[in-house]
Amino acid sequence: MEMIMTNNNYIKRLILSFLAMAMIMLPGTALAAGVPDPINKDMLESGKKVYFKRCVWCHGVEGGGDGPAADRLFTRPRNFIQGTFKIRWTDSGELPLDINLINTVKNGLQGSAMPAWGEFLSKDEILSVVQFVKSLVQDRDFSDEDEEVNNVITGVDADLGDSGKGPLGDPPWAETKGPYHLGIPQEHVDAGKELFMKNKCWECHGGEGRGDGNPTMKDDWGFPIVAANWQQCWNHRGARRDVYNPFVIARAISTGLNGTPMPNFREQLTGPERWQVAAFVNSLCPRKKIDALTLKPIPDFLIQSVYTEGQVVPKIDDPSWQSSDTDDRIVSATEELKENPKRHHIAMAGQITRGKRNFDPKADNLWVTTRWSAEEQAVYYLVEYDQRFMSADPEYPDAVAIQWPAKLQDLFGAEKPYFIYGDSKKPVDIWKASFMAKDYSATNAPNEKGYQLDMSVKEFVGNGFDALSDKESEAKVEIVDSIYHQGRVKVMFKRSLKTEGEFDVQIPSEQFIPVSFFQWSGRDKEHDEHMAISTWYYTILKPALPASLYYMPPIIAAVFICFQGWLVWMTKRTRKMYDEGKMRRDELPK
Structure with a gap:
């Protein structure tokens, strides 16, 4: 009997090998079918120990993605039972290779709760837990020779991570430059944009790639999911340690994302066309210096408010407010933008200190641009953030707020109030703008003009987490302009530098002032303490350039040139007097 089974297996393998060779020889066939990496049963026991120590809390006892923490996470942890793995080099619907699972465990998945376990686990622990995860798959069998896998990204060295070549082919441009992968020719970016429109990628990813296209998407298990925000490539799944590499997008286009609507x-x-779409997507992401620990942009902890001659134009689309998200130390700003204020990156996180904690904030950053005017004696703050979908429920409006020390003059040195609503000794001044988008529906096609916001603004005094109250004095803060456009909220605050309110922050120039930010996503029922928060940053009103700065340099230059001319003339005159004998060497010229 054993001999018969052995012969049957031999014949079966022979037939599979013959079919694989036939597929290679068929015209137009790019890939040869293979079989999944079988489970290494010798490592299951050690892998089980790692899993139940590190992984069970999210992925559950049986790997169903139903661990104790699962309900607090978005997107939810992966359900292993069906063998549906998202980040792979294999074709849609197929099982992954071991190296795909190893990379996922080692590097984590950016933009999700999946951490990089390579910082905590040894290579053997990672390999063993991968084998155990494979054993949790019930609907598929890694050892079944009938399971077919096609490596659509072949020729990748495991040590290099996701950076290889294969059926996708080489990109149709020369190598990109540096860690920011700059230098892709504009012609390929433009071609990628055309393909983006032609293939209706905007239906899910939105008109400008912020993931604001389809609010009704669900994964294979019926849980809500959203399309990737291409303007935040540091949150792309599988992009860890090389967030600006266009290969990350080219891979996703080539393999699809199992368990999601992404085919x-x-x-x-074609391969070159997929690279061109990746080039376009890559161009949408601003280049910022990436923190080696968080692998997200390094925040701009100093927010510089630019002095404006005359009055500030209170219009978001005015050229004086235009600025790039990209760090000008990486890509130089154009001449038109050099004098404009910088767009500062502010990191946000969920409030998990007390009350209704927010483990899943929808905004993990803000962008802040600011100007001030001595003529108006006022300061303007333009706050922007990406929001896929706006709230349609008046009970839960979207909102953003700026927090200041109310008694700035009483703070000593680097003292700051408590970062959430201050405390009894150090109160805070909070400006909160709440809003709903007019005539908006999340299922609308992209609106090139955007949506105006129905806005209300309130000012609060915070003396502690449970001591937040409306100001009794007349409101001083205005919202002078606002819009929701292609997945981005933009709100412009204005307030006088000096006011008479007891708990109004008085804003001096040329002084570092603590400032922080709050954000609420109404669509996700965020309100009160259930919000996204920042730490304290500093802002400074840059001084006006004195008039002498403009006329003194030419005067100094003219004086210097005249002095040099006089010195040359005196030298020539002295030599002439020596030559004519009118003066001895030890005498000065008269």
Whole structure:
């Protein structure tokens, strides 16, 4: 009997090998079918120990993605039972290779709760837990020779991570430059944009790629999911340690994302075309210096308010407010933007200190641009953030707030109030703008003009987490302009530098002033302490340039030139007097 089974297996393998060779020889066939990496049963026991120590809290006892923490996470942890793995080099619907799972465990998944376990686990622990995860798959069998896998990203060295070549082919441009992968020719970016429109990528990812296209998407298990925000490539799944690499997008287009509505586009797009779409997507992401620990942009802890001659134009779309999200130390600003204020990056996180904690904030950053005017004696703060979908429930409006020390003059040195609503000794001044988008529906097609916001603004005094109250004095803060456009909220605050309110922050120039930010997503029922928060940053009103700065340099230059001319003339005159004998060497000229 054993001999018969052995012969049957031999014949079966022979047939599979013959079919694989036949597929290679067929015209137009790019890939040869293989079989999944089988489970290494010798490592299951050690892998089980790692899993139940590190992984069970999110992925559950049986790997169903139903651990104790699962309900607090978005997107939810992966359900292993069906063998549906998202980040792979294999074709849609197929099982992953071991190296795919190893990379996922080692590097984590940016933009999700999946951490990089390579910082905590040894190589053997990672390999063993991968084998145990594979054993949790019930609907598929890694050891079944009938399971077919096609490595659509072949030729990748495991040590290099997701940076290889294969059926996708080489990109149709020379190598990109540095860690920011700059230098992709504009012609390929433009071609990628055309393909983006032609293949209706905007239906899910939105008109400008912020993931604001389809609010009704669900994964294979019926849980809500959202499309990737391409303007925040540091949150792309599988992008860890090389967030600006266009290969991350080209891979996703080539393989699809199992368990989600994202298909592969290998039938619709050639290899070079997939690279071109990746080039366009890559161009949408601003270049910022990436923190080595968080692998997100390093925040701009000093927010500089630019002095404005005359009055500030209170219009978001005015050229004086235009600025790039990209750090000008990486890509130089254009001449038109050099004098404009910088767009500062502010990191946000969920409030998990007390009350209704927010483990899943929808905004993990803000962008702040600011100007001030001595003529108006006022300061303007333009706050922007990406929000896929706006609230339609008046009970839960979207909102953003700026927090200041109310008694700035009483703070000593680097003292600051408590970062959430201050405390009894150090109160805070809070400006909160709440809003709903007019005539908005999340299922609308992209609106090139955007949506105006129905706005209300309130000012609060905070003396502690449970001591937040409306100001009794007349409101001083105005919202002078606002809009929701292609997945981005923009709100412009204005307030006088000096006011008479007891708990109004008085804003001096040329002084570092603590400032922080709050944000609420109404669509996700965020309100009160259930919010996203920042730490304290500093802002400074840059002084006006004195008039002498403009006329003194030319005067100094003219004086210097005249002095140099006089010195040359005196030298020539002295030599002439020596030559004519009118003066001895030890005498000075008269």
